[in-house]
Amino acid sequence: MIIIKNIKKPEYTFISILLVCFFLIQPVVAQEISWFSNMPPKEEKKIVENGMHRLSSIKGKRGQSSIIQWLRKGTNPENAAYVQIPDSLGFNFWLFSPSKKQIEGKLITKGGKSFFTYASKEEGYYNAYLTHKEVLGDTLNVTVAKSEMLNHSCRNGHKLVRGIVGPHIYPEIIPVEIKRKRIFAEDLHYFTTSSDKVEYQFLVNGEPVEGASLTLVTQKNWNKTQKTNKEGKSTFQFIQDYFSSWQELNNREIYYYLLYGEIIVPEQGIYKGSAYSYVHYTTSLSDGYRPAKTMYMSMFWAFVVFILATVIIVTGIFIYRLRRQKIYKEIKLDESNVTNFDTKRND
Amino acid sequence: MKKIKIIQYINNSNVSRFRTIIQIAFFVLFVYGGYFFINIGQNLPTFACPYNPGSSGTCYLISAQHNLHITWEQLVSFRGLGFITGLGSFVLFFIIFNKAWCGYACPLGTIQDWITRLRKLTLTRFSHYDEVSFKRLSKVKYVFLVLLILIPLGMSNSFFGLPEISDDMGAPFCQICPGRTILPLFSGDTSQLFIDFTTKTTMVMSSLGILFMALFFVGSFFKKRFFCFFCPMSALQYLFSKIGVLRLVKDGSKCTRCGNCSRVCDVGITAIADDITSKNIVKDDCMMCFKCVEACPEKGALDVKVFNFKIFSSTEEGFFKRYGQGDSLTSKKKKDD
Structure with a gap:
C-alpha cells in the first residue's frame, strides 16, 4: 500500500502497461493438456507390455493382443489424471495405420476412464488422434492429442525399414500436430534414450509455425519450454531422469515424457454459429524413453573378462600338456632273464 | 575320352586349395555383402550374423529363436506358420550343399582355419580328443540346440508352473555365440564387445559371450575347428543331412x-x-x-x-x-x- 501510495500517476500507468505486456508476451500455460498415455492406471492388472516398444496391451482371444492407450489430463506424466471424454459434441477420434489408411479403433469409456484399443497388424507407426474444437469467448480452441505407436516384430524381417519408420501427418483431417524428426539411422528398434537430441516440428494444417511454444515434461516432472524456429522446429535434449541403486539396474525401464505445444493465431471465423477472432491451437505427443544404453555397457570389463579367460584357458592347456608329457626313461632289458625264460621254455 | 580326362583331372585336383578360395569368397559375401546391397535371406544354414553391419543374410538360429518366442496358443495358430516356413527355407538352403555349408561357407569356420594356419606358423603342437572325450563332447551341441529351442519358448510360456524366463535372454544362443562378437570386428564394429550391466541376466549373458569369444580364439588355436564341435547349427544340420x-x-x-x-x-x-x-x-x-x-x-x-x-x-x-x-x-x- 505504501508503495502504491508513493507511486505517482504516470508511473502507475506505466507499471500497469508493463504488467499487461508481461502477461501478454508470456506463453500461454495450458492448464489442462489432454494426451494419450501408454502408462496403465495402477488398478489395471491385466495390462502387459507388448512388442519392441513395450506398448501396453490387453490379451484377447487366441492370445492375440490389442494395443491400449489411455486419455489423461495434466502436465505431469507421473500424476496426470486418467479422465473420460466429456459427453459433449466436438470430440473426434482418428486412427491411422502405417499405410496411412484410416482404421477402426475402439474408443471406450469405462469406470470414468477413456481409452482406445486396436489390433496392430502392419509394420510401422500407427497414429491416433483425439481432436476437439470449441469456441470460448472470442477464441476457437483447437486441441489435438496425438499418439505414435510403433508396431514391429523381427519375425516380419527388416526390409524397407527407411520407408516404414517415416512420420505421417494428416493435415486434411488433423489441424495441428507435432512431428518427431526421424534420426538418420533410425530403424524399427529405435527408442529415444536420455542424452538424445530430438527435433520436433510444430505444424498447423500441415504447415510449420514459427514462435509456437513447445514444452517437454519428463516423468519426474523436469520441464523445458522452447519456441519453434522459422521452420517450426525445436530441439530438445533428453535428460537422464532415472538413477537407481546398483541392485536395481535396469536400462529397459521406460520413462514417459509429455510434449505439448500451443500457439494463438489471430484468425476470424464462425464455428457452429459462434464467431471468433483468435484460434488457440494446442497439441500433445507422448512417448517413452530409456536411460542411455551406453551408460550400462562396459568395454573395459569385457576386456578384463576376455584377458582373464584367455590367461586361464592358456594356462590350463599348458599345465595339462605338461602333466601328460612323458619323462624319458631308459629301459634296459635284462637279457639274462630272457635267456632264462627261453631256457625254461625249452626245458 | 574327354569325359574320362575331365574326371581324372578332378580326381587328381587339390580340393583343399579350391576350398580355400571358396571359403574366402563366401567370407567376403557373408561379412561384407550387405555393403553391396546383397541380401541372401533370413534363414541361412551358416553364421551370417545380423549383428555384423555388413552381413548379407541372417543365420537361421536367430530366426528360429525369434520364431519360438511365442505362446503355446500362438504356436498352434497362424503365427506358428512363421516357424514352419522359416524351417522350410532353412532346409531348402541346406539340402543343396548339405554339411558343406560348414566346411566351405561358414565364416566362423574360415576364421578357425586361419587360426590353425597361424598355429602351424608358430610350430605349436595341436590337440585332439581321445575317443571317450570325443563322444561325450559331441553331445554338447545337441544340448545347445535343445536350449535354444526351449529358452525362447520358456520366455513366453510357463513350464510346469515355473515362472517365465526373463526376456533379457533375448535370442539366448546369440548372446553367447562367438559370431556376434567376432564377425562385426571384420566390419570395424566393436560395439558388441561389452558387458551389459542392464540387468543381472544381461550381465551374465554378455559375460558368457566374451568368455566364449576367448574360448573360440584359444580353443581353435590348439584344436582344429574347435567351435564346430559345440555348434548347434551343426547339430540342426545333421537332422536333415540324410536328405542333402x-x-x-x-x-x-x-x-x-x-x-x-x-x-x-x-x-x-x-x-x-x-x-x-x-x-x-x-x-x-x-x-x-x-x-x-x-x-x-x-x-x-x-x-x-x-x-x-x-x-x-x-x-x-x-x-x-x-x-x-x-x-x-x-x-x-x-x-x-
Whole structure:
C-alpha cells in the first residue's frame, strides 16, 4: 500500500502497461493438456507390455493382443489424471495405420476412464488422434492429442525399414500436430534414450509455425519450454531422469515424457454459429524413453573378462600338456632273464 | 575320352586349395555383402550374423529363436506358420550343399582355419580328443540346440508352473555365440564387445559371450575347428543331412582301414575309418571338407556325389599326386602294367 501510495500517476500507468505486456508476451500455460498415455492406471492388472516398444496391451482371444492407450489430463506424466471424454459434441477420434489408411479403433469409456484399443497388424507407426474444437469467448480452441505407436516384430524381417519408420501427418483431417524428426539411422528398434537430441516440428494444417511454444515434461516432472524456429522446429535434449541403486539396474525401464505445444493465431471465423477472432491451437505427443544404453555397457570389463579367460584357458592347456608329457626313461632289458625264460621254455 | 580326362583331372585336383578360395569368397559375401546391397535371406544354414553391419543374410538360429518366442496358443495358430516356413527355407538352403555349408561357407569356420594356419606358423603342437572325450563332447551341441529351442519358448510360456524366463535372454544362443562378437570386428564394429550391466541376466549373458569369444580364439588355436564341435547349427544340420543333395559315400569293401581319412580330418572323426558298413558316411561332426577323400588311396572307397552322380572320388593316382610322389609312382605303375 505504501508503495502504491508513493507511486505517482504516470508511473502507475506505466507499471500497469508493463504488467499487461508481461502477461501478454508470456506463453500461454495450458492448464489442462489432454494426451494419450501408454502408462496403465495402477488398478489395471491385466495390462502387459507388448512388442519392441513395450506398448501396453490387453490379451484377447487366441492370445492375440490389442494395443491400449489411455486419455489423461495434466502436465505431469507421473500424476496426470486418467479422465473420460466429456459427453459433449466436438470430440473426434482418428486412427491411422502405417499405410496411412484410416482404421477402426475402439474408443471406450469405462469406470470414468477413456481409452482406445486396436489390433496392430502392419509394420510401422500407427497414429491416433483425439481432436476437439470449441469456441470460448472470442477464441476457437483447437486441441489435438496425438499418439505414435510403433508396431514391429523381427519375425516380419527388416526390409524397407527407411520407408516404414517415416512420420505421417494428416493435415486434411488433423489441424495441428507435432512431428518427431526421424534420426538418420533410425530403424524399427529405435527408442529415444536420455542424452538424445530430438527435433520436433510444430505444424498447423500441415504447415510449420514459427514462435509456437513447445514444452517437454519428463516423468519426474523436469520441464523445458522452447519456441519453434522459422521452420517450426525445436530441439530438445533428453535428460537422464532415472538413477537407481546398483541392485536395481535396469536400462529397459521406460520413462514417459509429455510434449505439448500451443500457439494463438489471430484468425476470424464462425464455428457452429459462434464467431471468433483468435484460434488457440494446442497439441500433445507422448512417448517413452530409456536411460542411455551406453551408460550400462562396459568395454573395459569385457576386456578384463576376455584377458582373464584367455590367461586361464592358456594356462590350463599348458599345465595339462605338461602333466601328460612323458619323462624319458631308459629301459634296459635284462637279457639274462630272457635267456632264462627261453631256457625254461625249452626245458 | 574327354569325359574320362575331365574326371581324372578332378580326381587328381587339390580340393583343399579350391576350398580355400571358396571359403574366402563366401567370407567376403557373408561379412561384407550387405555393403553391396546383397541380401541372401533370413534363414541361412551358416553364421551370417545380423549383428555384423555388413552381413548379407541372417543365420537361421536367430530366426528360429525369434520364431519360438511365442505362446503355446500362438504356436498352434497362424503365427506358428512363421516357424514352419522359416524351417522350410532353412532346409531348402541346406539340402543343396548339405554339411558343406560348414566346411566351405561358414565364416566362423574360415576364421578357425586361419587360426590353425597361424598355429602351424608358430610350430605349436595341436590337440585332439581321445575317443571317450570325443563322444561325450559331441553331445554338447545337441544340448545347445535343445536350449535354444526351449529358452525362447520358456520366455513366453510357463513350464510346469515355473515362472517365465526373463526376456533379457533375448535370442539366448546369440548372446553367447562367438559370431556376434567376432564377425562385426571384420566390419570395424566393436560395439558388441561389452558387458551389459542392464540387468543381472544381461550381465551374465554378455559375460558368457566374451568368455566364449576367448574360448573360440584359444580353443581353435590348439584344436582344429574347435567351435564346430559345440555348434548347434551343426547339430540342426545333421537332422536333415540324410536328405542333402551333396553326399559323401563310402564303399566299405574297398576300404583297407589305413586310417588316412581320420588322420587328416580336422574335427577328428574316427568313424570314417572304422565304419565299413555304412554307405552314407556323413557324421554329425562332419563338415564335408572332403579332406578324407583327398587322403584316401583306394580307388572308389570314398566318393562325393550329387544325387547319384560322382563328382569327386578317391583314387590312388590322385592321392599320390596330392601327396607329392605322384609322377614317379604313376610312371612306375605304368611300366609295371
